[in-house]
Amino acid sequence: MPIHWNPNLSVGNDRIDNDHRHLIELINLAERALEAKNINKLSNQLAQLDHYADIHFKSEERIARAVHFPHSERMHQSHSDLTRVLQTCKHKVDNTAWSDDMAHEVLTLLRTWLIDHVIKEDLQMKPYLMKYAPSLSL
Numbered sequence: 001m002p003i004h005w006n007p008n009l010s011v012g013n014d015r016i017d018n019d020h021r022h023l024i025e026l027i028n029l030a031e032r033a034l035e036a037k038n039i040n041k042l043s044n045q046l047a048q049l050d051h052y053a054d055i056h057f058k059s060e061e062r063i064a065r066a067v068h069f070p071h072s073e074r075m076h077q078s079h080s081d082l083t084r085v086l087q088t089c090k091h092k093v094d095n096t097a098w099s100d101d102m103a104h105e106v107l108t109l110l111r112t113w114l115i116d117h118v119i120k121e122d123l124q125m126k127p128y129l130m131k132y133a134p135s136l137s138l
Ligand SMILES: [Fe+2]
Pocket: 016, 020, 056, 060, 117, 118, 122
């Protein structure tokens, strides 16, 4: 079942919200490839997700520092961990024969990745971002 962005996920910054919408879209596409058991497409979607997450994390860290988010150092560490998780996931997809267990593991990992990033971590920035215009972009 695809995930849908909703206003409860808004961190109060347009750039970050738009990035999160796009990350959700990429995860939905990866899940669609997973359901279709299309391993090449899944690998391709994970590469795109990794690429876009990297762009997003850098931009988000610049914005976090600009709004004086006090945990921006911890955020940077967490982004490195999330990047490693994605890369491990892609490595597994590229080097493991298809199985329902593998598919389940990848699906769980992608959902957890998204929830940890957007809901558990980025929403903590909201009170700081709300002091600035939603259009703040760096
Ligand atoms: Fe984010």
